[in-house]
Amino acid sequence: xxxxxxxxxxxxxxxxxxxxxxxxxxxxxxxxxxxxxxxxxxxxxxxxxxxxxxxxxxxxxxxxxxxxxxxxxxxxxxxxxxxxxxxxxxxxxxxxxxxxxxxxxxxxxxxxxxxxxxxxxxxxxxxxxxxxxxxxxxxxxxxxxxxxxxxxxxxxxxxxxxxxxxxxxxxxxxxxxxxxxxxxxxxxxxxxxxxxxxxxxxxxxxxxxxxxxxxxxxxxxxxxxxxxxxxxxxxxxxxxxxxxxxxxxxxxxxxxxxxxxxxxxxxxxxxxxxxxxxxxxxxxxxxxxxxxxxxxxxxxxxxxxxxxxxxxxxxxxxxxxxxxxxxxxxxxxxxxxxxxxxxxxxxxxxxxxxxxxx
Amino acid sequence: xxxxxxxxxxxxxxxxxxxxxxxxxxxxxxxxxxxxxxxxxxxxxxxxxxxxxxxxxxxxxxxxxxxxxxxxxxxxxxxxxxxxxxxxxxxxxxxxxxxxxxxxxxxxxxxxxxxxxxxxxxxxxxxxxxxxxxxxxxxxxxxxxxxxxxxxxxxxxxxxxxxxxxxxxxxxxxxxxxxxxxxxxxxxxxxxxxxxxxxxxxxxxxxxxxxxxxxxxxxxxxxxxxxxxxxxxxxxxxxxxxxxxxxxxxxxxxxxxxxxxxxxxxxxxxxxxxxxxxxxxxxxxxxxxxxxxxxxx
Ligand SMILES: Nc1ncnc2c1ncn2[C@@H]1O[C@H](COP(=O)(O)OP(=O)(O)OP(=O)(O)O)[C@@H](O)[C@H]1O
Ligand SMILES: [Mg+2]
Numbered sequence: 046x047x048x049x050x051x052x053x054x055x056x057x058x059x060x061x062x063x064x065x066x067x068x069x070x071x072x073x074x075x076x077x078x079x080x081x082x083x084x085x086x087x088x089x090x091x092x093x094x095x096x097x098x099x100x101x102x103x104x105x106x107x108x109x110x111x112x113x114x115x116x117x118x119x120x121x122x123x124x125x126x127x128x129x130x131x132x133x134x135x136x137x138x139x140x141x142x143x144x145x146x147x148x149x150x151x152x153x154x155x156x157x158x159x160x161x162x163x164x165x166x167x168x169x170x171x172x173x174x175x176x177x178x179x180x181x182x183x184x185x186x187x188x189x190x191x192x193x194x195x196x197x198x199x200x201x202x203x204x205x206x207x208x209x210x211x212x213x214x215x216x217x218x219x220x221x222x223x224x225x226x227x228x229x230x231x232x233x234x235x236x237x238x239x240x241x242x243x244x245x246x247x248x249x250x251x252x253x254x255x256x257x258x259x260x261x262x263x264x265x266x267x268x269x270x271x272x273x274x275x276x277x278x279x280x281x282x283x284x285x286x287x288x289x290x291x292x293x294x295x296x297x298x299x300x301x302x303x304x305x306x307x308x309x310x311x312x313x314x315x316x317x318x319x320x321x322x323x324x325x326x327x328x329x330x331x332x333x334x335x336x337x338x339x340x341x342x343x344x345x346x347x348x349x350x351x352x353x354x355x356x357x358x359x360x361x362x363x364x365x366x367x368x369x370x371x372x373x374x375x376x377x378x379x380x381x382x383x384x385x386x387x388x389x390x391x392x393x394x395x396x397x398x399x400x401x402x403x
Numbered sequence: 404x405x406x407x408x409x410x411x412x413x414x415x416x417x418x419x420x421x422x423x424x425x426x427x428x429x430x431x432x433x434x435x436x437x438x439x440x441x442x443x444x445x446x447x448x449x450x451x452x453x454x455x456x457x458x459x460x461x462x463x464x465x466x467x468x469x470x471x472x473x474x475x476x477x478x479x480x481x482x483x484x485x486x487x488x489x490x491x492x493x494x495x496x497x498x499x500x501x502x503x504x505x506x507x508x509x510x511x512x513x514x515x516x517x518x519x520x521x522x523x524x525x526x527x528x529x530x531x532x533x534x535x536x537x538x539x540x541x542x543x544x545x546x547x548x549x550x551x552x553x554x555x556x557x558x559x560x561x562x563x564x565x566x567x568x569x570x571x572x573x574x575x576x577x578x579x580x581x582x583x584x585x586x587x588x589x590x591x592x593x594x595x596x597x598x599x600x601x602x603x604x605x606x607x608x609x610x611x612x613x614x615x616x617x618x619x620x621x622x623x624x625x626x627x628x629x630x631x632x633x634x635x636x637x638x639x640x641x642x643x644x645x646x647x648x649x650x651x652x653x654x655x656x657x658x659x660x661x662x663x664x665x666x667x668x669x670x671x672x673x674x675x676x677x678x679x680x681x682x683x684x685x686x687x688x689x690x691x692x693x694x695x696x697x698x699x700x
Contacts, residue, residue: 223552
């Protein structure tokens with residue numbers, strides 16, 4: 046069995062598609078991470094302004110001044126410090142962006158002119174304890190990772206698409222007449238395919254996290270996502286999670302998404318008679334849920350979010366709320382993925398074993 | 404060991420590829436001869452459980468091969484008509500892969516792979532990628548992979564296709580030495596390939612076995628029906644088209660000797676000669692549209 050798994054891994058790794066997928070994702074991770082960093086902007090409301098590294102330093106030094114638990118007193122101090130200096134020309138102050146903390150503050154505590162809206166911390170956040178600090182870098186990393194993890198789950202499907210269908214080009218006749226061709230060979234294929242897919246997700250996640258750690262440090266990881274600058278949909282997730290927890294969920298869901306689509310791909314690979322067909326079929330199955338005109342309020346949407354692409358996108362799934370007690374709806378992604386993988390393994394093994402050569 | 408088919412039938416739509424076949428094969432080398440489309444590959448695929456029969460069954464020592472499943476495949480070695488492998492694997496690695504599929508231990512796999520590569524004349528190329536191989540080299544690798552597990556039932560579908568004469572001889576010797584106490588089935592169109600190694604010839608036509616027997620004995624069935632006639636070379640083509648001609652041979656006197664199948668003397672100077680297997684093949688397939696076509700070209 047060990048030997049068979051090794052051979053299957055070797056076949057997967059020798060495929061140009063696999064090598065291209067790994068390289069592309071690594072390159073994209075580096076590019077996206079770097080361009081995000083370079084495009085950062087911050088103005089302390091006073092004298093310091095900068096982009097890239099300077100912006101991160103400005104943002105971090107502002108966060109140092111106000112970091113820790115969000116209190117009414119801090120809200121007041123920040124409102125004073127970040128008072129808009131220029132004319133807003135009718136724009137709502139919530140859309141003003143000077144720096145990360147100012148943007149988060151104005152989203153919650155400003156009226157249209159940039160004055161305090163009269164709300165207290167408990168008015169906005171109830172009894173939740175909101176830790177604030179420099180979260181911008183990590184939240185941007187999470188945003189980038191959504192794109193990269195959607196791609197990496199898709200790449201996992203592309204890599205595994207030929208795993209059974211590729212054999213139908215002729216070697217199936219050798220495999221299916223060999224002692225273990227209908228049993229252990231399929232198992233080895235499933236193990237090697239899943240391993241490669243999960244390894245790709247691990248590499249993409251690890252590279253992005255390490256990169257972010259080097260650029261932004263770990264200080265923002267303990268801060269709440271609810272006090273996020275205006276451009277983060279993560280703030281719609283109705284839980285007082287820390288950035289660190291958010292990333293943990295995101296990565297867990299990236300794995301479940303990858304597992305789910307890999308399971309579906311196994312089945313399609315065994316059913317389709319050639320690799321191109323199985324590749325097209327798994328791409329279609331992966332992307333079709335986001336193309337359906339189902340509004341987020343529909344009960345069907347709740348079901349759709351359990352499909353692999355929404356695991357990688359993760360914000361919609363996380364926004365759904367709790368299903369009962371303290372169990373997040375998003376946690377249903379785990380059984381959903383296991384179900385898809387289980388079904389994929391069952392179907393692919395059966396179909397491959399019963400395959401009639403022609 | 405006894406492999407037996409009862410009422411074995413395979414249909415593709417309305418096309419009957421294998422037609423209610425009842426055959427029993429015990430240890431020995433069998434040559435499966437037949438024209439294109441006779442149903443050889445289909446029969447072989449049924450015997451390898453690569454296709455499910457439309458009706459009928461195949462039993463090994465009384466047990467259905469479908470039920471035997473892994474136990475049956477453990478005994479089986481198979482070379483498909485169109486052998487495919489992984490072009491980026493080396494010959495040696497490919498054999499190790501097939502060995503793993505066949506359940507050989509790693510040590511045994513390496514030993515068998517080396518021995519078989521030697522036996523098929525590929526030991527010098529064993530570490531070369533298969534994509535650098537010629538057609539005949541690939542075919543020899545195909546023969547080697549089929550024999551890795553020392554199969555008790557070895558089924559080779561056109562194993563000599565693409566082999567040069569030297570390799571054909573090497574192949575025959577390899578199979579003859581291997582065949583002791585095993586069932587070996589070779590399908591081919593090339594009569595001479597099986598003439599000397601097969602203990603039994605099975606002539607297949609339109610999905611049925613029309614004749615079975617010892618290759619030295621069965622040609623006698625058409626004793627008195629094979630003639631050699633000498634005609635001027637200028638007219639040879641016309642004569643050849645008019646009769647069922649199995650061979651044409653030019654002499655250095657501007658004449659051609661035709662070997663003709665006919666139940667009466669085809670011309671005055673015709674000399675009756677002893678029939679061989681090729682004559683018998685032609686005798687059985689003379690009504691076959693495929694061979695007719697080949698014949699008239
Ligand atoms: N998958 C298939 N679908 C439909 N018809 C098929 C299929 N496979 C074989 N046939 C038909 O069954 C008949 C027997 O084909 P088969 O391949 O068994 O012949 P063969 O004796 O091996 O011929 P050859 O010498 O050319 O290899 C042919 O008429 C062929 O067209
Ligand atoms: Mg054939």
